[in-house]
Structures are given as C-alpha cells and as structure tokens.
Amino acid sequence: MTTTTTPTDLTAAEASLSQGRLPRWSTPATVAAVVVLGALAILVLDAPVPLVVGLGVLALLVALPALAWVVEGRRRANDRMWTVLVTIAFALALLPLLSLMITVTQNGLARFDWEFLTTDMRGVLGEGGGALHAIVGTLIITGLATVISVPVGIMTAVYLVEYGRGRLARAITLLVDVMTGIPSIVAGLFAFALFSIFFGPSVRFGIGGAVALSVLMIPVVVRSVEEMLKLVPNELREASYALGVSQWRTIVRVVLPTAAAGIATGVTLAIARVIGETAPLLIITGSTNILNTDPVDGRMSSLPIFTYYSYTIPGVPPEFGVERAWAAALTLFLIVMLLNLVARVLSRIFGSPTSR
Amino acid sequence: MTTPATTQVGGPLDQGPPAEPRIGSRNRTGDKIFSGTATAAGITILVTLAGIAAFLLYEGFPALVAAPEDVPGGEGFWPYVQPLLFGTVLAAVIALIIAAPLSIGIALFISHYAPRKIAAPLGYLVDLLAAVPSVVYGLWGIFFLAPQLVPVFQWLENTLGFLPFFEGPTSATGRTMLTAGIVLAVMILPIMSGVNREVFLQTPRLQEEAALALGATRSEMIRMTVLPFARSGMVSGAMLGLGRALGETLAVALVLSPAAVISFNLIGSTNSSTIAANIALNFPESSGLAVNTLIATGLVLFTLTFVVNFIARAVVARRKDFSGANA
Numbered sequence: 001m002t003t004t005t006t007p008t009d010l011t012a013a014e015a016s017l018s019q020g021r022l023p024r025w026s027t028p029a030t031v032a033a034v035v036v037l038g039a040l041a042i043l044v045l046d047a048p049v050p051l052v053v054g055l056g057v058l059a060l061l062v063a064l065p066a067l068a069w070v071v072e073g074r075r076r077a078n079d080r081m082w083t084v085l086v087t088i089a090f091a092l093a094l095l096p097l098l099s100l101m102i103t104v105t106q107n108g109l110a111r112f113d114w115e116f117l118t119t120d121m122r123g124v125l126g127e128g129g130g131a132l133h134a135i136v137g138t139l140i141i142t143g144l145a146t147v148i149s150v151p152v153g154i155m156t157a158v159y160l161v162e163y164g165r166g167r168l169a170r171a172i173t174l175l176v177d178v179m180t181g182i183p184s185i186v187a188g189l190f191a192f193a194l195f196s197i198f199f200g201p202s203v204r205f206g207i208g209g210a211v212a213l214s215v216l217m218i219p220v221v222v223r224s225v226e227e228m229l230k231l232v233p234n235e236l237r238e239a240s241y242a243l244g245v246s247q248w249r250t251i252v253r254v255v256l257p258t259a260a261a262g263i264a265t266g267v268t269l270a271i272a273r274v275i276g277e278t279a280p281l282l283i284i285t286g287s288t289n290i291l292n293t294d295p296v297d298g299r300m301s302s303l304p305i306f307t308y309y310s311y312t313i314p315g316v317p318p319e320f321g322v323e324r325a326w327a328a329a330l331t332l333f334l335i336v337m338l339l340n341l342v343a344r345v346l347s348r349i350f351g352s353p354t355s356r
Numbered sequence: 357m358t359t360p361a362t363t364q365v366g367g368p369l370d371q372g373p374p375a376e377p378r379i380g381s382r383n384r385t386g387d388k389i390f391s392g393t394a395t396a397a398g399i400t401i402l403v404t405l406a407g408i409a410a411f412l413l414y415e416g417f418p419a420l421v422a423a424p425e426d427v428p429g430g431e432g433f434w435p436y437v438q439p440l441l442f443g444t445v446l447a448a449v450i451a452l453i454i455a456a457p458l459s460i461g462i463a464l465f466i467s468h469y470a471p472r473k474i475a476a477p478l479g480y481l482v483d484l485l486a487a488v489p490s491v492v493y494g495l496w497g498i499f500f501l502a503p504q505l506v507p508v509f510q511w512l513e514n515t516l517g518f519l520p521f522f523e524g525p526t527s528a529t530g531r532t533m534l535t536a537g538i539v540l541a542v543m544i545l546p547i548m549s550g551v552n553r554e555v556f557l558q559t560p561r562l563q564e565e566a567a568l569a570l571g572a573t574r575s576e577m578i579r580m581t582v583l584p585f586a587r588s589g590m591v592s593g594a595m596l597g598l599g600r601a602l603g604e605t606l607a608v609a610l611v612l613s614p615a616a617v618i619s620f621n622l623i624g625s626t627n628s629s630t631i632a633a634n635i636a637l638n639f640p641e642s643s644g645l646a647v648n649t650l651i652a653t654g655l656v657l658f659t660l661t662f663v664v665n666f667i668a669r670a671v672v673a674r675r676k677d678f679s680g681a682n683a
Contacts, residue, residue, distance in 0.1 A: 050504075075573055082575035086469050089461020090478070093549070096496075096542045097485050103500045104492060155397030163391050164398065172398045174669055175405055181596065181665035182658070183603020184490075185632045186408065189654040193411035201647060215404060222401070248390030276489025279605035279632065283639050304491045308606065311495060329492045336487050344480070 022071050027064065034059050060084055101333075108330025111323045117331075121289035127320050131328050133291040134306035137206065138332075140295055141285065141302055142275045144210035145217055150267055152214075153221025154256075160222070161229040162251055179219040187215040188280025195284070204286035206295030209302070212280035217270050224266025228259040265347040272339035276332055278304035303332045408658065416652030419645060428646050429616065437653050442618045443533070443628030444657065447608060448601035450537025450622070455544050456594050462545065463552030468578060479553065486546035494610030497539040502530030502611065509534070509623040520620045527625035529613075534622040536611045536630075540604055544597035551596060551672075555589030556582055588671050595668030599661045602632075609633035631657040 038056045041047045061084050069077035119130035156176070160169055191212035195203045232255050240250040256263070286299035287309050307328040314321025424432030466479045509530065512522040559582045567577040583590075614629030614637070629637070635650045642650060 075576065079573035079575040082578070083469065086461045086465045089458050090465040090470075092458060093462045093482055093485070093545055097481065097488075099500060100488060100492065100496050103496055107499070152397050152400055155394045156401055159391075159394035159398040163394055168395075168398070172401055174666075175401055177669040177672075178662060178665045179401065179405060181599040181603070181661055181668075182408070183605065183632055183661055185605045185635050186412070186603065186654050186658045186661075189415075189635070189651050190408045190411055193415040193651060194407070196415065197411075201643065215408070218401065218404070246384055246387050248387045251390070272487050276487075276491065278489065278491045279636050282606075282636055286640065304489055304606075307491045307495070308610075311498075311610070325495065329489075329495055332489050333492055336489060337484075340484065340487055 022068060026067060030063055030067065031060065034063070057088060061088070104326070104330050104333050107323075107326035108333075109327075111327035112330050116324070116327050120291045122291075124289070125315060126317060129320075129324060131303065131306050131324065131331065133288065134301045134303045134328060135331065136291060136293060137285070137300045138275060138302040138304075138335075140293065141206050141209040141213065141281065141300065142271060144207060144295060145213035145274060146267070146271055148210060148214040149217040149221050149270070153218050153267075153270075154225050154263065156218070156222045157225035157229055158251060158256075160226055162247070162255070176219045176222050179215070180223065182215065183279075184212075184216055184277050185279035185283070187212045188283035190215060191280065191284045204284065204299045205297060206285055206292075206300035208284035209281045209300065210295065212284050213274045213277060216277060216280070217274045220270040220273055221267060224269065225259070225263050228262030228266060229255060231262070232258045261346060261349070265343045268339055268343040268346065272336050272343070275339070276304055276336055278308055281305050282308065303328050303335075307332065409655075412651055412655040412658060416648055416655045419649040419652040422645055422648075426645055427649050433649060433652060436616075436649065437631070437656055439616045439618050439628045440631045440634050440653060441656065441660075443612075443614075444602055444630040444632070444660070446620075446628070447533060447536050447540055447630055448598055450534065451540035451544055451601040452594060452598050454538060454541035455548055455597055458541070459545055459548035459552055459593065459597070460590065462549040463556055464578065464582075466549075467553050467556040468574070468582065479550075482549055483546050485542065486550075490543065490604060490606040491610070493539055493543055493607040497535060497607060497611040498531065501539065502532075502535050504530070505532075505535055505538070506530040512623060521622045523621055523624075525625075526623050529625070531611050531613055532623050532625070533612070533627045536608045536627075537622070539607045539611055540601045543604060543607060544600045547600060548593045548597040551593030552586065552590055555586040555593075558589075559585045592668040592671040595664055595671070599664040599668065602664065603657060603661050605632035605636045609636045 034056050037059075038052045041052050042049060061081065064084055065077040065081040068080040115128060116130040117135070118132055119128075120133035121129045121131075156172070160173060160176075163169075164172065191208045192203065194211070195205075195208050236254050236258060237250055240254045241247070245253070281302050282305060285302060285305070287305045288299040288301050292298055292300050307325050310321045310325035310328060314325070419427060419433050422433070424430070424435075427433050427436055429436045462482060466475050466482070470478055506526065506528070509522075509526045509532065513526045516522045563581040563585070564577055567580050568574075572580060608630050609632075612627050612629060612633060613625065614633065615626045617626055617628050619626060619628060631653050635654055638646070639650050
C-alpha cells in the first residue's frame, strides 16, 4: 500500500492525459511539409522528379518515427515506422497500375480511330490498317470459350455445393484450385496436342483457342459460382423441400436464381480474365491478316496476338506497326476494364454479397 | 473478401442439405439425371487435368527418347531444357523476393490500416492489376520500365558489381532478367496480396482486441496476433504467386532477349529464357521434332507448377480446418 505512487508524486505535465502523445495534426503536417519542400525542390532547383519522390519518402520514413521517438518513446516510434512502411508498400502497388494506364493511353490514342476499328490488315504494308479481324476473332474465341466453360463450371459448382460429399468432391475441390494455376501456355499446348492427333501438326483454328481458354476459365467460374451458391441461405432450400419440391427443381428454380447476380458477376470477371490471354492463342489459333469468322476453318487472329505480332513483326517502316500494337493494347485494356466495371455494376445493382 | 461470410454460412451447409430424398418417394428421374450431369461436370475437371498430362506426354514423348543430335541444340533434351528451367526458376524467384514483402504490406494496409470505408475500393484497385493482359505488361515493360531501370542497373553495377548478380556489363536497353522479374512481381502482386488479405482478415477479433487492451501499439498487435495466425496462409499465398510467375509467358517473352546460357548476372544483356517464353517464341515457326521438344518442355513446366500449386493448396486446405475451429 505504501509503495504505490500517489498522484501528488506526478508533475502536472505527467498527469495530463495528452502528455507524451503527438497531437493529431502532427502527421498530416509532417507530410504536408515534406510535399511542399519536394515541390519547391522540383520547381526552384529543377531536381529530377523520381529522385525527389524517393528522397521525400525516405524523409517521411525518418521524420515521422523520429518525431514520435522524441515525444512518445521507442515503441510508438516503431509503430509509426511500420505505418509508413505499410503505406509505402501500398503506394508502390498503385504506381505500376497508374503508369500502365498512362503509358497505354498515351501511346494507344495515336491510332485508336475509326479506321482501326473497322478495317482489317488485308494488303496493308505501312500506314493504316486496323484490327477488325482481331477484335472479331477475340469476340468469337472468347464467346465460344464462355459457351463451353459456363455450363461445365456452373454444374461442377452445383455438384460441389449441393451433391458432392466425400473423397471425389474433396479431390475435385483441390484439383479445381490446382487447375487455377495451370500456366496459360500449357493450356495452349494441351489444345494443340489434342487437336493435332486428329488434324495433323499444322492444326490452327479458333475453336482450339476456345478449348484452351476454357481450360483456364472453367476453374475460375467454378470457384466464383461455388462461393455464390454457398451464400444461398439453407432456409430457402429447406422451405422448398418442405413443399415437396424435388432436389433438382429446388436447385434450378430456387438456388440458382437466388445466386444469379453473383454468378453473372463471376462469369464476367472470368471472361475478363481470359480475354487477354495471349500464349495459348499463339500456339493454337495462329495469326492472320484477314477477317475470318469461321472458328473451325483456318487461322484466326485475336487482339492479344495482333498486339504481339504488330510489335514483334512491325513491318517497314516499323513505327506504324508499333502504333497499331499500342492501339490494340489500348482496345484490349478498355475491353477488360469495361468487363470489370460491368461486373462491379452487376454486383452493386443486385446487391450480391461479392462487394462488402 | 467473401471468405468470412462464407465460413459463417458454409458452417451449417457442410452437414449437407438436411432433406435426404425420402423413403418410398415418387420416382426421381429428374433428380438422377440432374445429379448425374453435375457429377459428370465435376469429373470433367479430373479428366481434363489427366488429359493435359496425357496429351502432353504423348506429344512430348518422341523428344524424350529421340537421339540427342536430333533435338534442337544438338545435345539432347535435358541439356536443352536445363538453361530454360534455370531461367524460369530464377525469374520467378526474383519476382517472389520483390513481391512477398510488398504483398504483405499491401494486404496489411487494406486489412488493418486503411480507413474502413475506402478499404474495399482500394482492394478492388489492386485486383485491377490482375486483369491487365500480359501482353500489355510486356509492352509496358519494354517501353516504359526497361528504359527507366537502365540508370538503376548502372548504379547497381558500379556499387555492387562485386556480387555475381550485378557484375555487368549493364544492358543498354534495360531488357534484363531483373526487369523481367520486376514485371512478374507486379503481375503476381494481386493474387499474393489477395490471399494475404483474406487470412489477415480472419485473425480472431478477440485476440487482436486483447493485444490492444494490454497496451500494444498497432504494429505490436499485428506482430503478436495477425502475423503468427496468418503464417501458413502467407506461405501458401507466396507459393501461388510463385506458380503464377513460373508459368507467365508473354511478358517475359517480350522483355527478355534470350540466349541458351545459365547466368546469375541479372543486369547483363545475355539472359537465359524461361520455358514458357521459349515455347511462345519458337513454337509458331517450329515443325517436326522441334514441336515435340517444345511440348516436352511444356510438360516439365506443367509438372513444376502443378507441384508448387498442389503444395500451396494443400497448405491452405489444412489451414481452413484450423480456422474453422477458431471462427
């Protein structure tokens, strides 16, 4: 009892609750100070931007913990340092995304015009030409892949959630996960190895690309549909059973419609995932300069392949080919972003549980 | 982000739909057909995976048994695939070394640091990185990243040139193994930070609050509760990222100017290619046994990624059982 420190032993400053804490405005103020100094260095001293940014980040990494160390002690300083580090890691991740968007837009806009979208490359040597054949090819191949993957994917997910018990279901769950990690080029080799047995070693056609993309797309569809089906409340199933409805009718009329919005979102994201795949198409669909709308007859171009070859074999003079490559990359980028946006809107409108 | 919700709802579901088909019911032909179709779809997955291995083996086998002088390179299959395997692993490991700490930082930022309201949109932004087509990454790597990195490589050569990794001479174009590794790191960041985010969010709330109540700062709380809890999840996330990086094709094919060498020099202009990139570069112009050889290298790549992914998923699956008990 006598050893406890009585309040009278504390100085007035120590007794204050805010003692030993930096005021709330200290962090924003430090950041603002560093930003202003950096801006001054760039504007007045003409210092290179990356250097200033790097030094600024370093300054924050030192200044914030140092301030905390002086006022709050070692542990709080440590905490500040981790906060800064974690924030820097996040900013670093956004950097490539921003730079990608800027680079692709800047370089792509030069040839992103009406001619590019409405003509193919028939007889084009230098300037001009377009990617109509590639856009159509991409839509056909991805569309076919969707037609193959969605039924298989949804039924597999139905099996896993509604029917699957025991060994087989566990094996399928694990292998679906493993299948997610199959390298895209291996999917292309698989389609080639499969079709070359029947059609010889020079086989190149669109449907092969669709098969290869399906290998990549099915596991993605299965995963997302599985998640959605698991979110359908069991009460709905039980209510349906209680009314004497058979299990398959319950699934078709109750479970799947309930999860429809989520399934649509998942499928859209899966399409966005495979529409930019280049490697498998390089192997099994080949490339062509003219519009081909028949997926079972001959080579078929696609946007990623068009981008790849426009850059690697640009023709003479090369700048036109490279310009077309960027324009195709921009087209592809826009399609993928659009699909992602559609997926977001779908899940937002229907209030599906994908977005927290 | 759906996982916490899934575990809640998935709990009761694991016991199966309560309504077993009742005894003596009417004939259930529809049920049988439907469940049969569903099972068939599930088995399709198994058949596809087995088919991939079988067809690759069938088409690649001639290269495995061919006379060494017939295989491209003239020394047989294994000498042909070795530098490629080396390049594949090297590029993937560089990517992993860069991406692992970053992905933990990103995941922590979204799960524990960012204000609650903007956390989900921020996660969505990072996920956008996964949607960018790899050919776009390749172009970005060549035209934007590589030139920016040349001075950095020059500096590395000057200051750290005594290490075999940076002995130079620096490539003038910046299209080096290290550049490829950085591009790969950016590409695998979303999946790795996604997995990390999921496991960080699953840390038992009570443990976190107990740590904070004992006076721990946020970083101490994270080191005492979140990171130990998430350790196996982070390992499997890293393995998944590694699997992605091993199989990535076009970005590497575009960025690297390959040669059949084994070299630890990360900033020079001669780099070993990767299996996937080598297939992409050579397949369109190959015929005969060259095609079989490339397919056989594809089989090697498939085996490698399969093993890596399998281990990663097995770790995750085991972990799920534990977290079920915690939740």
